[in-house]
Structures are given as structure tokens and as C-alpha cells.
Amino acid sequence: MSFIQPTLITPEQFMSYNAAWKSMVNGPNAGSLRTYFASSSGQLNYVFLPVSMANAIMAAGPVAIALGFALVPGTTATFSMVVAGLDSNNYLKTPCYLAGVGGRATVVPQSADEALSDTAVSPVPFSQAAAWINAWNALSSEGLGTTQFDSGYSERLYGYNYPLNDFAGALSGPQPANPALWFDFVLHTSTPQFSTVLTMNSVPTETNPGTIVLSPTLAYYDMAKPIPPSPPFFPQPNI
Numbered sequence: 001m002s003f004i005q006p007t008l009i010t011p012e013q014f015m016s017y018n019a020a021w022k023s024m025v026n027g028p029n030a031g032s033l034r035t036y037f038a039s040s041s042g043q044l045n046y047v048f049l050p051v052s053m054a055n056a057i058m059a060a061g062p063v064a065i066a067l068g069f070a071l072v073p074g075t076t077a078t079f080s081m082v083v084a085g086l087d088s089n090n091y092l093k094t095p096c097y098l099a100g101v102g103g104r105a106t107v108v109p110q111s112a113d114e115a116l117s118d119t120a121v122s123p124v125p126f127s128q129a130a131a132w133i134n135a136w137n138a139l140s141s142e143g144l145g146t147t148q149f150d151s152g153y154s155e156r157l158y159g160y161n162y163p164l165n166d167f168a169g170a171l172s173g174p175q176p177a178n179p180a181l182w183f184d185f186v187l188h189t190s191t192p193q194f195s196t197v198l199t200m201n202s203v204p205t206e207t208n209p210g211t212i213v214l215s216p217t218l219a220y221y222d223m224a225k226p227i228p229p230s231p232p233f234f235p236q237p238n239i
Contacts, residue, residue: 003206006100017070036079047099060094065162102209129220132186
């Protein structure tokens with residue numbers, strides 16, 4: 001899997017990439033799901049969006065943020081996500097950005113941080129966020145499949161709606177040099193269902209995928225509205 005730069009895409013591309021994911025995960029080829037998460041150094045464990053792109057979404061005045069799962073075409077199709085803002089009718093309202101893919105799994109420090117005390121700074125308690133992140137990274141390739149994307153409905157998961165306050169909150173904290181929002185892959189340990197935890201980090205490069213930071217001093221935001229059952233997102237209707 002190669003490094004994918006985050007980039008502006010059209011709403012039509014957004015819907016096409018998302019449709020490709022839905023067709024795969026609900027169809028006869030769902031058994032190949034794990035191949036779309038493979039990287040040169042293990043299983044993908046995050047995608048990222050530069051803060052400049054996140055700010056462009058916020059500037060368009062959305063009421064919620066859509067995060068659509070995507071199969072990105074290429075020599076080998078790759079899992080990523082598309083980030084865009086929604087209006088009050090769940091229509092795409094803002095520029096659509098394909099999140100970057102590091103091409104390599106990033107490092108998750110092996111430490112006792114998970115046992116440290118939680119702090120009030122994080123909407124998701126640190127110990128819980130760390131447990132979810134570690135659960136994804138402990139998942140073997142053979143263990144990854146459609147189970148993690150079951151929704152309890154007729155369709156498997158194909159995205160999330162993110163509360164605007166959480167997205168704005170992640171952007172409002174301290175920022176490192178060359179900042180980016182990282183969507184760290186997680187497993188909700190009670191389900192176990194795939195999701196992400198949103199944190200602030202730096203833009204990675206093809207040769208330096210970076211580190212998922214586990215620290216009780218950081219804020220972690222969880223996407224709490226899976227699709228389904230949350231309402232789907234739509235392109236703007238032709239008027």
C-alpha cells in the first residue's frame with residue numbers, strides 16, 4: 001500500500017468511493033476486507049487530515065461532520081475516509097476531503113499510560129480511549145473481518161456523523177508544528193465495533209508515519225453516531 005496524500009475531491013467521488021466500500025462490505029467479496037487495511041508494516045491504524053483542510057470545512061458553516069468510509073481505487077484498492085460537512089438535511093455542504101493514508105502502520109507506545117488517572121481535559125476518558133486504541137492494534141489480520149463493521153441493521157457500517165462541537169473542540173486545543181487531525185482506529189471493547197478516536201497530531205510523511213500518542217494530557221473525541229442507524233449523507237440535489 002502506498003502513501004496517499006490528503007486531497008480535495010468532488011462530491012461525486014465521495015459518493016463513488018463510499019459506494020465501493022458498501023458494495024464490498026455487504027457483498028460476496030466481504031471476506032477480502034482485511035486486504036484493504038494491509039500496510040507494509042502491519043495493519044493500518046489511522047488516517048489523517050491537515051488542520052488547514054479541517055478549517056476549510058468549518059469555514060463553510062456545517063451543522064455536523066460526515067466521515068464516510070471509502071475504498072480508494074488504485075493498483076490495490078485502499079481503505080480511507082472522506083471528511084465533509086453536512087447541512088441540517090444531511091446534504092453535503094462543504095468541500096470534501098479524502099483523508100491521507102500513511103502507507104505504514106504507525107507506532108503505538110507500549111507503556112503503562114493506560115493505567116494512569118484520567119483527566120478532565122478529554123471528552124472520552126483517557127483510560128477508555130487508550131483501551132480502544134490498543135484493542136485495534138492487538139487485532140490480528142486474521143481476526144479483522146466483517147464482525148467489526150456489523151451495525152445490527154441490514155447494512156454494515158459505512159460511516160459516522162460527527163457532532164460539530166467535538167470536531168471544533170479537537171481543532172481548538174494546542175497544535176504542534178504542521179498540525180493534523182488524526183482519526184485513530186479503535187475497537188469499542190464492549191461491542192467490538194470499529195470506530196475512530198479523533199486527536200491532534202502532526203502531518204506524517206511517507207518515510208515517517210509518526211506515533212499515535214497515548215497521554216492523559218491530550219483530548220480524545222469519539223464518533224458516537226454510526227451509519228447506520230444514524231441518517232445517511234447525501235450529495236446536494238440538482239435544482
